[in-house]
Amino acid sequence: MPGPSIPPRSHPYGDRHAQLRPRARSEPARQPLTLAVLRRLVGNDWSRLPGSTLVVLSGDAEGNSFSPFSTYAHARYAPDELRGEVYPLESELARDAGLRSLYGQIPKNAVAALVLYPLG
Structure with missing residues (x-):
């Protein structure tokens, strides 16, 4: 069952798992994420998330499996x-x-x- 409806601008890849794929606003879709971008995301975009927020890795680009970091x-x-x-x-x-x-x-x-x- 698909997740909640999210506005199209949040769906960079156009499939049902798109809302689950974090992406830096200034980075083009489908590019490798560098440590500099990750630092910016952690320091800025994700800084207000609770410290108890679980970090989960996808098994592949299509989101076919997930596991905690x-x-x-x-x-x-x-x-x-x-x-x-x-x-x-x-x-x-x-x-x-x-x-x-x-x-x-x-x-x-x-x-x-x-x-x-x-x-x-």
Whole structure:
């Protein structure tokens, strides 16, 4: 059953889950969210939300599954279109021989990322 009716301006993607997808007003739809934008959202747009507000992650862009946010990691992300793999930071590889053996060749396009993990 669809959620409550929300004015069209709140539906950037035009489907029934659109009202659930937060998006910065100044950011175009369907763009990766950077830490700078996330900081602005937390500091400005979301600052009045109660501290008890649950943070929930969607399993995919269509909103087919949801799970509470559980933990995070600072890692490297190597994109392939809009999906990709996560790899340890160079500093972690330098400290840990076990990681170096698990992750032989890291793709050259791997960039630093804040990786968020769902609870389930």
